[in-house]
Amino acid sequence: MVKQRVKEMLLAAARAAWEAGELASCNFPEANIEEPRAGAHGDLATNFAMAGASAQKMPPRQIAQAIVGHLADPEGLIEKTEIAGPGFINFFIRPSAWLPVLSEIHEKEGSFGSADLGQGCRVQVEFVSANPTGPLHIGHGRGAVVGDTIASLLSFCGYRVDREYYINDAGNQIHTLGKSVFLRCREIDGRSIEFPEEAYQGEYIYEIAKSAISQKGQQLLDTDEEEAVKICAGLAADEILASIKNDLENLGVLFDNWYSEQQLYDTGRVNRTLAFLEKQGLVYENDGAKWFAASKLGDEKDRVVVRKNGQTTYFASDIAYHLEKYERGYEQIIDVWGADHHGYVPRLSAALKALGKREEQFRVILTQLVNLLRKGRPVSMSTRAGRFVTLRDVTEEVGRDAARFIFLTRHHESPLDFDLEVAKARTNDNPVYYVQYVHARIASIWKKGAEEKGINTSSPGNLSLLCEAEEIGLLKQLARYPETVAVAAELMEPHRIAYYLMDLAALFHAYYNKHKVLTDDPELTKPRLYMVLAIQKVIGNGLNLLGVSAPEIM
């Protein structure tokens, strides 16, 4: 592409200048080519001369002069160059030099923009992993969409990615869940109960209790309490998990694997992992509990792995779980957590370090909280009373596309205001429809062009007729897509794709309002249709990465 070619030309020119004795050193800096904000500074610019000043022991402008003097441009991409400011080299690109991006898009279709960054590296993205003790809320939705989209991005960029959900089906909370259900069963049966504060208060507990009674019958209430609670816990977790799965499917989130915490105990992995750490001298006893020496590996303090009462902690099984991920062959693991768990990061990192994993093999993405609003006002959520708007409610009200897109319109570490009314609005307030509208509009143009003008893609026509300023702007934006994807994948920042699409959509809508695609002149109409169809493909490609549909009609 143009940017890459200019970069190559720049480096070649620097080398040529050095060979000609005009530069003192061949120790060149990284060639950083960017697009200046101001159009007066050209289409592309580089700080190459400034960055190399110290190595060359020459003033930047003089270096720039030497490089420009040796610039070879066989394809004639560059119209002119300028040396500006403290030593920028500004490149003015011949407008038609941007045209080849169109044929590239038409050839590559859905794979346009992908790059083999991962080279087959196996990555696991673990996300949501909410305890199966209640319905998902909107915060889980954000984590789900961010995790899912990061996985898509990585997969698009050459990583072999699996999506995994970790089920916390062992430990206290499940026991509490079972007890909550059991107590409700008794209540339904007409017995008087004391419902403890720490039990799950929600309405859904009654539903599960009813279903437990109908499945297990009256005898459930007469069995030994411990046994009954266990049965209730199992039933409840299964039922809740099924509904979580369903909610996630409605959001377009599908997992490759659902991994049970209990399984780690059943296979003895937790004990084995602890024994290993103990052998390394990183687990010691104090106050009747066993501690992992996390403070030796970057955490603030040591952490308990086995409680005084002999039970292991959640942390213990989590270490075992993460170790097992690597044993399954993942070279890199990514966890998506709510930001309220950020304090947990150092201790898990410490544990993985103790297990011999490199820092870059483990990455935690934290998603900030979501404020649910309606018409600008907070929607009251009372978890205690068990009254809250669930993720399912939100998805049903605003639809999958809007929900997903809105979750991706913020950096994941920024808090997000999610306004239900805005999410439903079919206006510029709501960027989903703005972007999708481009896709639908182009479908409509295309249909009309084929029907009335009999024009199809196989005839791009004379592309040099694409010379309006808005057309060049669109070509440049299309050319930015691969880099946008690569950066989004590298930084694991899917919101960059959303912003890219909004920018592309804005350029298209402006163009559409100013120029006709279907003109009376077939020779002009052909290249315009060809370009517009390329735009549609890139919009579809990007929306697909985000898990949002690209409708032909809306």
Added chain:
RNA sequence: GCGCCCGUAGCUCAGCCGGAUAGAGCGCCGGACUUCGAAUCCGUAGGCCGCAGGUUCGAAUCCUGCCGGGCGCGCCA
């Protein structure tokens, strides 16, 4: 108290692995449908980039300290 995140236009936010004159949407005001989909577009106004230092040829961007907001700091998960 310690740690993490956030602080950019009236509001909601991009930009932050250093670049030149800081952007978008909404809102306000004023315009554009007998012509490819008005779920659209065009125009005006709006800024000590929280504050103060530091590094640099150059800082919204990096470093330090403060201020304000959120979240964490369990032998819970």
